[in-house]
Amino acid sequence: MSNGTEWSPSSWRSRPIAQDVHYPDAAALKKTLDRLQTLPGIVTPSSIAHLSSRLKDVAQGKAFLLQAGDCAELFEDCRADKVEAKLRLILMMSLVVVWGARVPVVRVGRIAGQYGKPRSKDKEMVEIDGVRKEVLTFRGDNVNGFSVNDRTPDPDRLTQAYFHSSATLNHIRGLLDSGFADLHAPLSFTFDHVRDQTLQQSYEDIVDSITDSLDFMKTVGADPSSSGSSDQGTLNRVDYFVSHEGLMLEYEEALTREVRGPPSSRRGPEAGHYNLSTHLLWLGDRTRAADGAHMEYFRGIKNPIGIKVGPTMKPDELVRVLDIVDPDCVPGRVTLIGRFGASKIEKSLPPLIKAVQASPHASSVIWTSDPMHGNTVSPPSHPSIKTRRFEDIVFELSASFRVHAECGSRLGGAHLELTGELDEEGNSVTECVGGSMQLGEEELQKRYLTHCDPRLNAEQSLDIAFLISHALKS
Ligand code: PEP
Ligand code: MN
Secondary structure: OOOOOOOEEEOHOOOOOOOOOOOOOOHHHHHHOOOOOOOOOOHHHHHHHHHHHHHHHHHHHOOEEEEEOOOOOOOOOHHHHHHHHHHHHHHHHHHHHHHHHOOOEEEEEEEOOOOOOOOOOEEEEEEEEEEEEEEEEOOOOOOOOOOOOOOOOOOOOHHHHHHHHHHHHHHHHHHHHEEEOOOOOOOHHHHHOOOHHHHHHHHHHHHHHHHHHHHHHHOOOOOOHHHHOOOOOOOOOOOEEEEEOOOOHHHHHHHHHEEEEOOOOOOOOOOOOOOOOOOEEEEEOOOOOOHHHHHHHHHHEEEEEEEEOOOOOOOOOOHHHHHOOOOOOOOOOEEEOOOOOOOOOOHHOOOOOOOOOOOOOOOOOEEEEOOOOOEEEEEOOOOOEEEEEEEHHHHHHHHHHHHHHOOOOOOOEEEEEEEEOOOOOOOOOOOOOOOOOOOHHHOOOOOOOOOOOOOOOOOHHHEEEEEEHHHHHH
């Protein structure tokens, strides 16, 4: 409870709302929200409780959190091939980390609901039929359209967000249930188009070692999937959770449900309010004001939450925020997602770590690094394109590992914008420059497919997975 006031799923409405969306038709918005309130949850309270227990392991240093996906999903990207490519990449990355560092990985996608976007400007100048006009900015597929002729907020897009999230998650569940992540066939999730031969070889070496180990276990009768043991299935399937930025509070409120009474089993969900639109919800750097509407909504839900922490966050403000959202200091409830920028991290991070260490939250928070959002630049050769330099991303991520270690703290995870998406010819996107494939600025326009921030492609993502694996080993 903050400011001594009672929490309810709608108590955020009395606070200042950053990044608010104004719908021209209030009656249509109400009709949409009434409908959303009657629909079943996209995820269940028990699966949320399961993620909370995995995040407790991360908070205690027993696992590493890999949260990754698109900056913004589009409804039209809800296609089997695209969803498979995204899932495949995060599975490959986690395989590299699990195998290399022998650390369990908790996989959380920025997927199945990552539609809303915060924007630095409400309006922009565009050209429509040769005439310069001011229009509202694109706020994500759940608000308005990317096309400049479709920028009026439409509440029906919230219903579409619900159904596209459900379809995406349904496909993911189907893939995992039918052995998509089966360690007995890890080659089925390899990439044969990887441009860098050394990178491809390093990944294939891991796959070969895993196949050898499984063969050996089978030979000595220790492979749980062939022995009928009660562990059957642990090598065939993996946990995978979903997340999105909790920006559109009307939507989040409409998908919030109360679980009453004591848990039905030891691992069952506790009583309280759960946001059933996703497993984990995070607060963006622009909506994290301590007395704002978003903080008010977040403090009352049982879901684990993330909070973006940028260079403008003050140490005492961070502790105040933690007091509001996690007064009981529950291990793994809060993930602090640092996103400072390569030039600022070494100065900005240590005072924040020290403030948390001196607070009651010292051993309950998870610290992760988002090396993407503080490193967005427009290269002089392409001033209208946003990109990120791979070397800046690597610098910030490596500095996060180092600074935490120097402060006696621990980096518990990474938060990345990436995609395994390919074009018609099977080529990966060209949105961030550098990496082992040495993507040059002149190549940016070849396959620049993002509608929001630039993402790492498959090769660059695997480079990062090897970096994480090495950092965790040393
Ligand atoms: C994002 O994660 O896409 C985002 C907008 O990040 P931030 O809130 O850190 O700017
Ligand atoms: Mn982004």
